[in-house]
Amino acid sequence: MNKMDLDGKRGGVSRRTCLKLIATAAGGVAAGVGSAKFVGRLGRAPEGTWRVLTAGEASLVEAIAEQIIPADRDPGAREVGVIFFIDRQLDGPYRRFAAKYRAGLVCLAQTSQAVFSKPFESLAWGDQTKLLQMLESNKIPKDIWTKPSASEFFNLVRDHVMQGFYGSPRHGGNRNYASYKMLGLEYPRVIGQNRYG
Amino acid sequence: MANKHVNAVIVGAGAGGGVVSKVLAEAGLSVVLLERGTWQTFDDHTDDELFSQRTTVLGNAYGPDDARYCRVCENPDGSTRIVLPSESGYNNVAACVGSGTLSYGAMAWRFMPQDFKMRSTYGCPEGSTLDDWPISYEDLEHCYERAEWEIGVAGDDSTNPFAAPRRKPRPMPAFPYNKEARVLIKAAERLKWHPFPIPMLRNSIPYGGRPQCIHMRSCVGFACPINAKCGTQNTVIPAALATGNCELRTNTVVSEVMIDERGHARGVRYFDSNDRLQEQTADLVVVSASATETARLLLNSKSKLFPNGAGNNNDWVGRNLQGHAYCGADGLMPEEIYEEAGPGACVAFSDFNHGNSGLRGGGMLCNEFIPLPYLYTGIRPPGAPRWGLAHKEFQRRNYKRTIRVKGPVQEMPVFESRVRIDPALKDHWGIPVVRLSGHRHPHDIEIAKFIVGKAEQLLRETGTSEVWTSVPGAGGPSGGQHQAGTCRMGNDPKTSVTNRYGQMHEIDNLFVADGSLNVTNGGFNPALTIMALGYWVGEYIAKEWKSGAHFHV
Numbered sequence: 114m115n116k117m118d119l120d121g122k123r124g125g126v127s128r129r130t131c132l133k134l135i136a137t138a139a140g141g142v143a144a145g146v147g148s149a150k151f152v153g154r155l156g157r158a159p160e161g162t163w164r165v166l167t168a169g170e171a172s173l174v175e176a177i178a179e180q181i182i183p184a185d186r187d188p189g190a191r192e193v194g195v196i197f198f199i200d201r202q203l204d205g206p207y208r209r210f211a212a213k214y215r216a217g218l219v220c221l222a223q224t225s226q227a228v229f230s231k232p233f234e235s236l237a238w239g240d241q242t243k244l245l246q247m248l249e250s251n252k253i254p255k256d257i258w259t260k261p262s263a264s265e266f267f268n269l270v271r272d273h274v275m276q277g278f279y280g281s282p283r284h285g286g287n288r289n290y291a292s293y294k295m296l297g298l299e300y301p302r303v304i305g306q307n308r309y310g
Numbered sequence: 311m312a313n314k315h316v317n318a319v320i321v322g323a324g325a326g327g328g329v330v331s332k333v334l335a336e337a338g339l340s341v342v343l344l345e346r347g348t349w350q351t352f353d354d355h356t357d358d359e360l361f362s363q364r365t366t367v368l369g370n371a372y373g374p375d376d377a378r379y380c381r382v383c384e385n386p387d388g389s390t391r392i393v394l395p396s397e398s399g400y401n402n403v404a405a406c407v408g409s410g411t412l413s414y415g416a417m418a419w420r421f422m423p424q425d426f427k428m429r430s431t432y433g434c435p436e437g438s439t440l441d442d443w444p445i446s447y448e449d450l451e452h453c454y455e456r457a458e459w460e461i462g463v464a465g466d467d468s469t470n471p472f473a474a475p476r477r478k479p480r481p482m483p484a485f486p487y488n489k490e491a492r493v494l495i496k497a498a499e500r501l502k503w504h505p506f507p508i509p510m511l512r513n514s515i516p517y518g519g520r521p522q523c524i525h526m527r528s529c530v531g532f533a534c535p536i537n538a539k540c541g542t543q544n545t546v547i548p549a550a551l552a553t554g555n556c557e558l559r560t561n562t563v564v565s566e567v568m569i570d571e572r573g574h575a576r577g578v579r580y581f582d583s584n585d586r587l588q589e590q591t592a593d594l595v596v597v598s599a600s601a602t603e604t605a606r607l608l609l610n611s612k613s614k615l616f617p618n619g620a621g622n623n624n625d626w627v628g629r630n631l632q633g634h635a636y637c638g639a640d641g642l643m644p645e646e647i648y649e650e651a652g653p654g655a656c657v658a659f660s661d662f663n664h665g666n667s668g669l670r671g672g673g674m675l676c677n678e679f680i681p682l683p684y685l686y687t688g689i690r691p692p693g694a695p696r697w698g699l700a701h702k703e704f705q706r707r708n709y710k711r712t713i714r715v716k717g718p719v720q721e722m723p724v725f726e727s728r729v730r731i732d733p734a735l736k737d738h739w740g741i742p743v744v745r746l747s748g749h750r751h752p753h754d755i756e757i758a759k760f761i762v763g764k765a766e767q768l769l770r771e772t773g774t775s776e777v778w779t780s781v782p783g784a785g786g787p788s789g790g791q792h793q794a795g796t797c798r799m800g801n802d803p804k805t806s807v808t809n810r811y812g813q814m815h816e817i818d819n820l821f822v823a824d825g826s827l828n829v830t831n832g833g834f835n836p837a838l839t840i841m842a843l844g845y846w847v848g849e850y851i852a853k854e855w856k857s858g859a860h861f862h863v
Contacts, residue, residue, distance in 0.1 A: 180697070180698065181697040181698065181701075182697070182701065182702060183698065183699055183702070185699060185702065187702070187706070202368065205368075206367075206368045206369055206376065206396070242698065245697075249696075271696065271697055272367075274697075275684055275687045276360055276367055276368075276684055279359070279682075279683035279684035279686075279687065280358070280359055280360040280368075280684055281356075281357075281358040281359060281360060281361075283358060284358075284360060284361075284368065292683055293683065295702075295705070295706060296683055296705060296706065296709045296710070297709075297710065298527075298683070299650070302526075302527070302650070
């Protein structure tokens with residue numbers, strides 16, 4: 114695991130500070146949408162650490178997530194904070210998947226080394242895509258993936274990325290309802306004006 | 311301190327039990343209504359797609375919870391897996407006051423007269439236990455009417471020539487059609503089909519002291535923020551409580567119907583909100599806990615005279631588990647047809663419920679409820695990219711251009727599709743859990759393919775060529791939120807569990823009042839029929855009670 118435990122810097126602002134800022138923003142949205150009771154129960158994220166993932170695992174999951182929903186003219190998985198959704202759920206209802214994540218991420222890192230002789234995060238965009246396509250179709254070096262299977266792991270992460278991108282921001286992703294904006298859905302809906310009578 | 315003896319204890323405050331509580335309380339019986347869940351409102355979970363009753367990936371908004379409940383599913387090869395309530399194999403029904411009627415899509419269907427006479431209309435196919443109901447549509451008609459007026463239904467049959475006959479119109483006018491419905495209606499008229507508005511347990515005008523619907527896009531799977539959706543939790547249950555004769559106890563989990571030495575029901579044992587075991591004795595017991603949980607409770611209630619569970623000496627309790635073979639087609643329109651007017655489903659076609667050559671029964675078709683953004687990620691033509699920029703492009707381009715035409719297709723009951731008790735696994739309270747096993751009848755796939763063909767035909771008639779279909783697989787058993795059939799009513803005690811009034815053949819003060827009674831499940835969403843059965847069973851008990859048959863043991 115320690116091989117992946119990197120704390121990358123980007124554009125002068127440390128990645129971790131950046132993520133902290135996003136976390137604060139996401140918390141603000143949740144307070145607006147949910148009840149006070151709900152926010153109280155979730156509590157604040159522990160300062161500077163992830164709930165379940167190591168920093169290295171988080172950056173790897175985030176790289177996969179960005180492949181699954183890349184940024185274009187609309188934000189991608191990274192920008193809307195899908196990683197916060199996943200980390201938070203792995204400490205909640207998805208606790209039952211935590212071991213599968215951990216094992217799958219090790220296999221993914223090994224597959225990347227075996228095929229491209231580089232860590233996944235350092236691969237060119239197109240090579241990352243190719244690697245994930247290999248996982249999706251289970252066309253991978255056989256000795257690396259036993260449990261979970263490559264496609265099982267890929268589908269699990271894919272589903273969770275979709276949930277983090279399109280679900281309610283109260284769970285940590287979909288910052289500012291970015292995906293709703295992308296689809297042209299107003300949120301919050303203005304109700305009370307009699308426009309549908 | 312012991313609970314005070316009452317006339318009736320009812321297990322489950324959903325579509326069936328909620329109605330029974332009102333009928334009995336108004337007839338002057340003292341009633342205790344037990345509900346394993348609690349009172350829920352929109353504010354508890356708001357419009358959170360991932361934590362609703364429709365998409366349950368993070369849990370069921372209105373229960374049951376993953377921490378205390380589980381079931382076992384038997385795979386076709388005999389191996390088993392444990393399923394949580396938030397996983398699809400669990401076949402969940404909401405655990406709260408009102409149960410599914412709090413968060414349903416609220417379609418308010420009456421079954422058709424033929425739906426009560428499936429065996430005499432079509433004959434029984436090999437491998438099925440298809441039969442007629444012991445009651446007819448005409449018997450149940452006044453109960454449908456009571457459900458429509460006391461709980462509240464909006465609808466209009468005037469353009470549906472296949473509608474079951476009725477004495478009285480519905481109390482509220484139908485909802486208007488939205489943009490996609492208007493597109494479908496034009497196509498349907500060219501095909502000589504008969505479009506009509508879906509009847510809804512939703513206020514199209516202010517009704518029952520509650521306001522008019524505000525058309526949330528998050529409607530199905532969610533409680534209504536303004537209480538414009540009509541369920542038992544905001545109609546008959548408050549009415550039962552208002553009589554002063556009914557006490558509702560929430561967070562109570564019933565473990566057993568107590569049967570005495572002479573084979574009469576004595577009351578129930580339950581765990582209260584502090585997980586303490588309590589007894590509630592009663593002159594009669596009504597079980598209305600859904601087709602899976604009702605069967606489980608009866609099977610778990612073993613006694614000297616009923617070593618295989620209450621009223622189960624002929625081994626029919628838990629058998630014939632049915633749901634609906636849900637199927638249909640999806641199409642992409644050349645232009646945006648999305649309208650911000652939830653829940654979206656508003657036009658139906660009953661042209662294929664019966665009279666399909668060479669086939670038994672059929673199903674209603676209608677346009678689907680608005681899929682929320684995450685649910686929509688699963689709506690794709692075969693082979694479409696599931697991720698990457700192509701995924702995003704599909705979402706952006708098609709979210710507002712998709713029309714889904716779907717329907718609940720009537721299934722052929724299968725004796726081996728069933729609810730049993732798992733020999734090993736227990737829930738939080740130590741109560742043995744449900745084990746589901748069985749398979750679909752091959753006719754389900756055949757009829758589903760036929761109905762899918764009709765849905766596809768309609769979508770193609772709109773002029774689009776981008777259409778794809780979905781047919782259910784043969785794996786099973788069926789069930790889902792439309793689960794039914796596990797305590798079949800009938801005239802012959804050897805081939806049914808209760809008589810025509812929901813009264814157990816073998817235990818005359820033990821009743822069933824939910825979808826378990828359904829001999830067959832119609833080609834329609836079953837909520838209104840379950841409510842009607844609540845009135846049917848409740849009225850019988852009240853009548854017997856008044857004539858002096860107090861079920862005293």
